[in-house]
Amino acid sequence: MAAEPVLLPEATWWRQAAVYQIYPRSFADANGDGIGDLRGIISRVPYLAELGIDAVWLSPFYPSALADGGYDVADYRDVDPRIGTLAEFDEMVTALHAAGIRVIVDIVPNHSSDEHAWFREALVSPCGSAARERYIFRDGLGEHGEIPPSDWDSVFGGPAWERITEPDGTPGQWYLHTFAKEQPDFNWDNPEVREDFLKTLRFWSDRGVDGFRVDVANLLVKDLPETLPSRAELDALDRDSGTHPLMDRDEVHEIYADWRAVFNEYDPPRTAVAEAWVDSPVRRAKYASPDGLGQAFNFDLLTADFDPEAFRRIVTENLAQSATTGSSSTWVLSNHDVTRHATRYGLPPLGDRKGVKQGIEWMIAGAPADGVDPALGLARARAATLFLLALPGSTYLYQGEELGLQEVGDLPAEARQDPAYHRSVHQPAWSYDGLGRDGCRVPLPWTSSEPSFGFGPGGAHLPQPEWFGAYSVEAEESDPASTLHLYRTALRLRSTLQGAETLDWVETPGTALGFTRPGGWLTITNFGQEPVELPVGELLLASAPVENGLLPGSATAWLRVPDAAASA
Numbered sequence: 001m002a003a004e005p006v007l008l009p010e011a012t013w014w015r016q017a018a019v020y021q022i023y024p025r026s027f028a029d030a031n032g033d034g035i036g037d038l039r040g041i042i043s044r045v046p047y048l049a050e051l052g053i054d055a056v057w058l059s060p061f062y063p064s065a066l067a068d069g070g071y072d073v074a075d076y077r078d079v080d081p082r083i084g085t086l087a088e089f090d091e092m093v094t095a096l097h098a099a100g101i102r103v104i105v106d107i108v109p110n111h112s113s114d115e116h117a118w119f120r121e122a123l124v125s126p127c128g129s130a131a132r133e134r135y136i137f138r139d140g141l142g143e144h145g146e147i148p149p150s151d152w153d154s155v156f157g158g159p160a161w162e163r164i165t166e167p168d169g170t171p172g173q174w175y176l177h178t179f180a181k182e183q184p185d186f187n188w189d190n191p192e193v194r195e196d197f198l199k200t201l202r203f204w205s206d207r208g209v210d211g212f213r214v215d216v217a218n219l220l221v222k223d224l225p226e227t228l229p230s231r232a233e234l235d236a237l238d239r240d241s242g243t244h245p246l247m248d249r250d251e252v253h254e255i256y257a258d259w260r261a262v263f264n265e266y267d268p269p270r271t272a273v274a275e276a277w278v279d280s281p282v283r284r285a286k287y288a289s290p291d292g293l294g295q296a297f298n299f300d301l302l303t304a305d306f307d308p309e310a311f312r313r314i315v316t317e318n319l320a321q322s323a324t325t326g327s328s329s330t331w332v333l334s335n336h337d338v339t340r341h342a343t344r345y346g347l348p349p350l351g352d353r354k355g356v357k358q359g360i361e362w363m364i365a366g367a368p369a370d371g372v373d374p375a376l377g378l379a380r381a382r383a384a385t386l387f388l389l390a391l392p393g394s395t396y397l398y399q400g401e402e403l404g405l406q407e408v409g410d411l412p413a414e415a416r417q418d419p420a421y422h423r424s425v426h427q428p429a430w431s432y433d434g435l436g437r438d439g440c441r442v443p444l445p446w447t448s449s450e451p452s453f454g455f456g457p458g459g460a461h462l463p464q465p466e467w468f469g470a471y472s473v474e475a476e477e478s479d480p481a482s483t484l485h486l487y488r489t490a491l492r493l494r495s496t497l498q499g500a501e502t503l504d505w506v507e508t509p510g511t512a513l514g515f516t517r518p519g520g521w522l523t524i525t526n527f528g529q530e531p532v533e534l535p536v537g538e539l540l541l542a543s544a545p546v547e548n549g550l551l552p553g554s555a556t557a558w559l560r561v562p563d564a565a566a567s568a
Contacts (some may be wrong), residue, residue, distance in 0.1 A: 015327075016498050017055050018055075018395050018494065019054065019055045019395070020051065020055070020398075021396060021399060022041060023059045025069075025070065026455075026460075026462070027443075028040030029443070029452075031458075035083065037083045038079065038083055038088040038089055039088060041056075041058075045092075045099050048101060049099040051491060052487075052488055052494075053397070053491065055103065055104055055210065056103060056104065063079070065114075067114075067180050067182035068156075071106075072113035072115075073112055077203045086207075094208070102210040102211070104210060104211040104271070105204055107213070109214065109217075110179075110186065111186060112184060113183065115182075118131065118134050119184055122137070124167050127139075127172070133190050134193055135176075135184050136185050136186075136222070137174070140161075140163065140174050144171070145172075145173075148160075148174055149174055150228040154181070155179050161174040161175065162174060185219075185222075188252075198258060201262045205266055205270050211271030212270065216277070217274035218278055221249040223249065229245060234246065239278070240278075248276070248278050248283055253287075256274075256287070256289075260290075260291055260293070260294070271294060273294075273297060275297055281318075288327035290325075295327050295328065296330070298314075301331065301388070305350050311527075315503075315515075319393075319503070328392070329392070331388045331391055331394070331395045332395075333385065334397075334398040337437055339440060340400070340406060340440050341384065342374070342377045343409075347372050348371075379543070379544060380554045381404060382404070382543035382556070383554050385401070386486075386490055386557075387523060387525045390494070390515075390523040391503065392498075392500070392502060400440075402487040403471045403483055404471060406467075408439045411438055442468075443455040445468040446474065447472055448472045452464060453469060454473075486541075493540055493558065500518045502517070506522070510532050511526060511527045511532070512524050512526045512528075519560075520562060521558065522537060526551045527553075530553060531550035531552050533551075534550070536561070537560055538559060538561075539558075541557070542557040
């Protein structure tokens, strides 16, 4: 490792940061119970430092019944004992900061677990009580209240309302759950809910957390009249006006203004990034306001084919949006909710698959005859990653993508944990394969042959396929052409090449797309299959071998070129 890193107290560190998402239960298991833990993360800090990232984002590590992979939080100010302790959390933050790596944690404000103390209190409290006012309870319809308050569906399938049994044993009210029934929605009109989350933000900020990723940030505020609209009526409503009853209401930004006031109590101010699935760039920009969360994910590349026109349009639109808000863009190719991009790019184009529930054969990492071409997918993934890392703005990487990991598509049904798989044939729009999200959450392979490929001595909570060994850290460490070495080199170079948050598109041959960054840093991606000629310049890095000045298909190159050539 290089000289001791220094964690500079810069208020704008996040603008062009490379952030590595850790799904704690699947990263590294130190105690051998099959579930990743904080001690496992601590043991891998040298690996993270060598990778060259600027920050880690931890998916939920809170106490949870795991009805939705930890996004059903039972206590927002503690650590799941299966994952660790608060003392170990503090030790992990200290170790990461010592390595020059900042820490972002997930916060889940739309809903809690049904095991949260507040919800348990609500279940034993009477109708209209203060305890029930923290959540969204309604009387049912019908003669005996036996019909749900509306015909809404939850994201994971089935009704969005669940009936409770009252303390006297009689059938009672219904509560709203946008996601699983174990995830009751908070009532954000309640001042007690708002104040408690401010307390949570301070709790983790005081422990040294540098920022927050805000889960489904657009869903918190709801306007629920006495007579609720039907599902059909909801579908017909405008989602871009800020007045939809269930999502992206203008009032949500009052909440985030209060959060920003808390963030600004610290030096440097704590950062935040919104997961806000909204249709309009104008609506998304509100979450990235400097008076609010400050940054918002753009997920446009998650649903784009490996296509130069799509990539150029998405980049242009998002950079323009960032310039309007004064924020910086956030580039993402994989995360815990979507099919890994090394597999996604090996599938038929998205345009040929939209709205079609795919069989398991699409996702098996085998030969093209199985429906996926893993070699093509990996080549395109490497190329897309270099393209992404060259863009101005922050980049979010998902654990295992630095190994070129494929999606695990052939998990047995009994091993799957995702409620999106078990509870519905109506898969969320971001689930391309019809198999839920477990395939991207399989524990990482660290070694080629040890039990659970070095994840931990006691096995893994999701079964790992035999082919994982070839993608392990151990296997790729010894291969200078591996995806791991590509990421390490790219991240190291990226830290020295970053400048102003601008780019200029350049003329490129055929199926290529190119742009320059200040200082003559030129990036060219060949989206086709035939080689294209590179301009004269110093080749800094390429995702595939460059021979005789030709960039092969499905490849990206970084070059240092004279400014005149870059603008030609």
